[in-house]
Amino acid sequence: MAIPRDTIEHIRQKAAIEDIIKRYVPTLAKKGKNYVGLCPFHKEKTPSFTVSPDKQMFYCFGCHEGGNVFTFISKVEHVDFVESVKIVGEIVGIPVRDDVKPQNDEYSKLLKINELICKSYRKALRMPANRHALDYLLNRGVTEQSIDEFELGYAPDEWRYATDILKNMNISLDMAVKTGNINKVIKSDTTHYYDRFRNRVIFPIYDQKNEIIGFGGRIIEQGEPKYLNSPESTVFQKxxxxxxxxxxxxxxxxxxxxxxxxxxxxxxxxxxxxxxxxxxxxxxxxxxxxxxxxxxxxxxxxxxxxxxxxxxxxxxxxxxxxxxxxxxxxxxxxxxxxxxxxxxxxxxxxxxxxxxxxSQPVDFRIERIIAENKGKQVDILKQVFTVLRDIPSEVQRQHYFKKLATIFQVTEQAIRTDYERFTKGQKTSGGAIVTGNTALDFYAKSQRELVLLLCNYPELVEHALVDCSLSQFTDTVAKNIYQAIIDLFEKNEPITLDKMFDFFPEGMEAQLLTQGFSKQFAFEDPKIAYSEIILNMRLYTIDKKINEFAEKIKKDKQDNIQYYMTELEVLRREREKLASYIYNKGSAKI
Ligand SMILES: [Zn+2]
Missing domain, CATH: 3.40.1360.10 (Dna Topoisomerase Vi A Subunit; Chain: A, domain 2)
Known part of the structure; x- marks a missing residue:
């Protein structure tokens, strides 16, 4: 983050989320503790867009957009986090100076070099000697206007075409190498520079600010690879x-x-x-x-x-x-x-x-399964059931039962019975599901539940730091959030759910945090919820160790068997103790 944290903090404290959002959502009106209005992110007739002044967060029960005041501004204004802080800063009268972003000289130099390379390729496309390249595009059906508009070019079949142009302009070739579009080799103590693209039609690739960040090159005659892109670099991330x-x-x-x-x-x-x-x-x-x-x-x-x-x-x-x-x-x-x-x-x-x-994705998948398994009804049903199992909505699933019944000309009841038989054979995972993603295992879910709980009940953080180290986290999303919690805690900064969005304005972490708000996490006794999660995580770790020792005993029959057996016994006892805690519903002390 380029803006100092205390500036962000200052702006956040001065900004009342309901006032800021009201500027964009004129229908926003007070209802109980919260404000509700028509969602700016999806079309709706009855308001499901909710703003909580207590939590300083918003959430839409229709389209599930959610976050803090900065997330709202980035979504509604289509800007990044830094921009959104500036905008909120302007509204509340705390200006953020524009020069906080460090001037990145190298970055702009690389862009400049790309621009020069692009120009040289465009020039080459118009050279009589390279007429075959222009003909290729025109014969393919690309119009003259498109060639200009998309700034298409041609990299001649030479080793040093672009390299020499840059060299003659006194451009540092080592800098040019950093764009990935010029290569460098050292042979018997001499450095050689040469072009990455040769005998290819060139498509410049732009970022959203209309800067050229890389190139794609298509081979004209036969050869491999058909398409070659600039390699990943500071400026080019595919x-x-x-x-x-x-x-x-x-x-x-x-x-x-x-x-x-x-x-x-x-x-x-x-x-x-x-x-x-x-x-x-x-x-x-x-x-x-x-x-x-x-x-x-x-x-x-x-x-x-x-x-x-x-x-x-x-x-x-x-x-x-x-x-x-x-x-x-x-x-x-x-x-x-x-x-x-x-x-x-x-x-x-x-x-x-x-x-x-x-097609809707589910329909598309079903169509594919049917097309790929022509006539094999059992195979089709098995695969289709796997797709249907992951649909969160029961109503939608019923719709597909009906559809399948029509396709196979059987009764809906027959399909439903088969489906129930199919899902019974599948193991289900226990515990509350924090996310709709059924692929998450139980341990990952526990980790996610834990970080959400901590964001909602920060008084539990000091316990968590003792009970659960960062290295115990296997789920990256939960781990990243836990890391942020630790950072805030160590800096003695108050931890709130809405603040977490500063660290994760988007991505999987932001989605998880949004759920933490939408689920209206409320526990009569958050400590009990906490100890249940911690115990479950410990149980998982112990089970894993037990399996490891059991494996070792199988493999290593002579040497260390006594030691392993003892370890295993200790683990089993610990497990029993933990399990009895859990079944007696969180009576463990924290
Ligand atoms: Zn919405």
Missing amino acids: RNILYGLNKSRQHIAELGRAIVVEGYLDVIGVYQAGIHNVVAPLGTALTLEQLQLLSRICNEVIIVFDADSAGIKASLRSLDVAENLNIDIRIAQLPQLDPFDFVAKFGVREFMAIIDKA
């Missing part, structure tokens, strides 16, 4: 960037919908056809960061992929990533070709018809 977003951002925000295609050419093809809310990940499946980026500016994402199976697999991976985000994701599959060729051949209307018919 996970956080979407190709085309610099141009499409405004359109996506206005339409509330983003169309995600697979490749750079697809973006250009769809864009030049007049559909401007289009982006692509950089040669990988969509990442959580990319989806979060989109979820801040729109509420619907349609992933459209080619007819081939590689794209489908990639899109399924994206679905897993998306499950925890409050964003409506749909999948559209083209019957043939890729988006570029499809829109060129069949036109915008045909393309949009497929977009508008995009």
Whole structure:
């Protein structure tokens, strides 16, 4: 964080969240202890957007957005955390000077070099000697206007084309190496610099401030790899960037919908056809960061992929990533070709018809399972049941039972009976489920429950520091939050749930913290809840150790068996004691 913590603290104390939010939510009205109004993040007719002055937090029971005053501003203004602190600071009259962000000279130098490289490639594309590259693009169907608008270029089939241009401009080549677009080798004590991209059509990749942070290069003739990107560097981090977003951002925000295609050419093809809310990940499946980026500016994402199976697999991976985000994701599959060729051949209307018919993720999965297991009814049902088991809504599940009954021409009751039999065979995990993610194991859930409890009842933190060390955390999300709690505690700063959002303005941690608020964590005796969680965690650790010793005894029959047996016995006794505490409901002292 670039802004000093005490400045943030000062601003937070002066800002009453209900007053700040009222500026954006005019319907906000007092109701009991809280304020409620129409949610600014989703369309609704009856208010489910709640602001708690006590907790200095907001939460929407409709779309599950939630957080503190800074989170609210970043979401509603589409800015990052630092920006949001500045905005709140302005409102309450505590200005945050703009120069708190350290001037990063190297960063801007790298961007400058990328810009020069980009110019040199654009120039090369127009050289008569490189006519084949321009022809390739034009024959492919890229318009002259798109070539200019997306600043496409060509890296000639030479080792030192860009390198020499930079050298002649007195640019430090070692600095250029840091962009990843110039390579460096040392051979028999001589340093050689050479171009990363050779004989490739070049697609500059921009960040949201319209700076060139990297390049994608497509080979013209045969050869591998077909696409080559700049390597990851200080300026280029693939996970956080979407190709085309610099141009499409405004359109996506206005339409509330983003169309995600697979490749750079697809973006250009769809864009030049007049559909401007289009982006692509950089040669990988969509990442959580990319989806979060989109979820801040729109509420619907349609992933459209080619007819081939590689794209489908990639899109399924994206679905897993998306499950925890409050964003409506749909999948559209083209019957043939890729988006570029499809829109060129069949036109915008045909393309949009497929977009508008995009499936819900569950439907898409079921369709795939049925298509891949033609005729094998038992296999289909087993796999479909696995998908249905993870749906949180019972109503929705019933809807799919009905659908399956129609597909297989059996009664709904028969499907339901099979499903019940199927789920009974599956082991269920005990304990309160803190998150909807069923893949979390019991131990991870306990860790998450613990950190939420600590945020809500900070008086328990000093006990936790004794009972539970950071190294006992296996769940990264819970661990990160616990680390932040420890930091605050050590600095003697008060710990509150809303403050935790400063450390985690977004991501999995923020989602977990939001749940801590929405669940209205309230325990008659938080100490009992605390000791239950701690005991459960200890029990888990002991069980793990018991298993380890049992394994060792199996493997090591002669030498240390007596020692292991004794250890095992001690552990078993401890376990018994703990278990009896737990079954007598938290009578342990803390
Ligand atoms: Zn909402």
